[in-house]
Amino acid sequence: MRRTPATTTPAPPGTNLDMKLLAVFDGVYSSGSVSRAAEQLGMAQTSVSLALARLRRQFKDPLFVRTARGMEPTPRAEQLHRPLQQALELLRTATEQSVVFDPASSTRHFRISMTDVSHLDFLPGLVHRAESLAPGVLIEVLRIAPDMAARLAAGESDLVVGHMPELESGFYQQKLMEQGFACVVAREHPRIRQRLTPAMFQRERHVVVTTPGTGNELLERQLRRLRIERRVALSLQTLPGLGNLLAQTELVATLPQRVAQTLARIAAVKLLTPPFDTPTIAIKQHWHERFHHDPGNRWLRGLVAELYLE
Numbered sequence: 001m002r003r004t005p006a007t008t009t010p011a012p013p014g015t016n017l018d019m020k021l022l023a024v025f026d027g028v029y030s031s032g033s034v035s036r037a038a039e040q041l042g043m044a045q046t047s048v049s050l051a052l053a054r055l056r057r058q059f060k061d062p063l064f065v066r067t068a069r070g071m072e073p074t075p076r077a078e079q080l081h082r083p084l085q086q087a088l089e090l091l092r093t094a095t096e097q098s099v100v101f102d103p104a105s106s107t108r109h110f111r112i113s114m115t116d117v118s119h120l121d122f123l124p125g126l127v128h129r130a131e132s133l134a135p136g137v138l139i140e141v142l143r144i145a146p147d148m149a150a151r152l153a154a155g156e157s158d159l160v161v162g163h164m165p166e167l168e169s170g171f172y173q174q175k176l177m178e179q180g181f182a183c184v185v186a187r188e189h190p191r192i193r194q195r196l197t198p199a200m201f202q203r204e205r206h207v208v209v210t211t212p213g214t215g216n217e218l219l220e221r222q223l224r225r226l227r228i229e230r231r232v233a234l235s236l237q238t239l240p241g242l243g244n245l246l247a248q249t250e251l252v253a254t255l256p257q258r259v260a261q262t263l264a265r266i267a268a269v270k271l272l273t274p275p276f277d278t279p280t281i282a283i284k285q286h287w288h289e290r291f292h293h294d295p296g297n298r299w300l301r302g303l304v305a306e307l308y309l310e
Contacts, residue, residue: 115213
């Protein structure tokens, strides 16, 4: 029978014990045999022997000594048994527990970073859906920042939604949609009716939106490739107010298709097919591997995907 000491001594600082090592220690202690411990743990005997050797090196003690009655614990092993057994039980409990996220009762605070394009096109639907499914959840919408990768890694943002080529590598991602471009002008534009010709496109004055997520860099590359010049009269770093601006001026804007459609619903503007082939822009959601298995993050990603893919 094993003795349980009145006092215990914790493992020395810097000891790195994983669950397998703890299980090997407990198995040899309770069975008094390397072979029986291996059988109980479903491990090869050599693997148990190697794990025991590692434990001996870490604790600088033989821990178990072969006797006529089997592998008997040393005094050091007797001191370690209780705290290591407790640590093993805690690890087993933690790994066996199934973490459940219940949106209906959750009060979790989520942070989503999104481009202005997503603000305009996607945010209203997200608000309505979250209100019906998770009334206690707080969703904080953040602007895209230059250090977005670091913020995802630090958990300062749960998701990034939009066209973010800089997050293509090193992050989980899901493509939500692809879209082309459309030209947007005032509904009562004095010169542009139902069709925009190449000559008209180059003759008219344009507003360029440089905010991240608009795919303007893709459009610029295509224009250069096709040797098409546009007369830029105004450059904007934000989308809000663009619909009203276009409705009250004679400017032309070339924007992602769904943004253009949204502007047509909320302002006195109309959509026209660009007089040249346009590139496509991919809208994705990105997240860090730290939160890939987090139930709450999975729920949020599913909600975003449903809104875009439905």
